[in-house]
Amino acid sequence: MMREARPPFRHPDPPFTDIEGSTKLLHELGAAAYRLSAQVGDTYWMPIIACRLGGALVVGGKPLIAATVLSSGEALLEESGSSSSWMIEMNGERRAQIEAQLDAETFAAAWEAGRGLTADEAVALALHPHD
Numbered sequence: 001m002m003r004e005a006r007p008p009f010r011h012p013d014p015p016f017t018d019i020e021g022s023t024k025l026l027h028e029l030g031a032a033a034y035r036l037s038a039q040v041g042d043t044y045w046m047p048i049i050a051c052r053l054g055g056a057l058v059v060g061g062k063p064l065i066a067a068t069v070l071s072s073g074e075a076l077l078e079e080s081g082s083s084s085s086w087m088i089e090m091n092g093e094r095r096a097q098i099e100a101q102l103d104a105e106t107f108a109a110a111w112e113a114g115r116g117l118t119a120d121e122a123v124a125l126a127l128h129p130h131d
Helices: 019-040 045-059 063-080 085-101 104-115 119-127
Strands: none
Touching: 019 045, 019 119, 045 063, 045 085, 045 119, 063 085, 063 104, 063 119, 085 104
């Protein structure tokens, strides 16, 4: 019996097409994923979520906060020894975007500040940057 050929899978259009809306959605999804990871004690995903939120911040036009949040996520991944090649590549791309938007001294200070944050602190900063 032959199967009928299906058209290739197509991702649905995103619910937001503007940067601000997309960034808001990424923050909401990141916050939900982080809460779920914390509830079940899955510490593997926590630094990854921090990195992803840092990426959303730079895309959303907040490079200073993005540097701090991304730095925290990277430091936590290094400590756990669980960084993978796709994460290293993605973080490198985001870091380059951040560095292109900040002067070297500002970037270095924000990056250093992030290295001392816990995942909880980095995610809180990403979700509530002005609190």
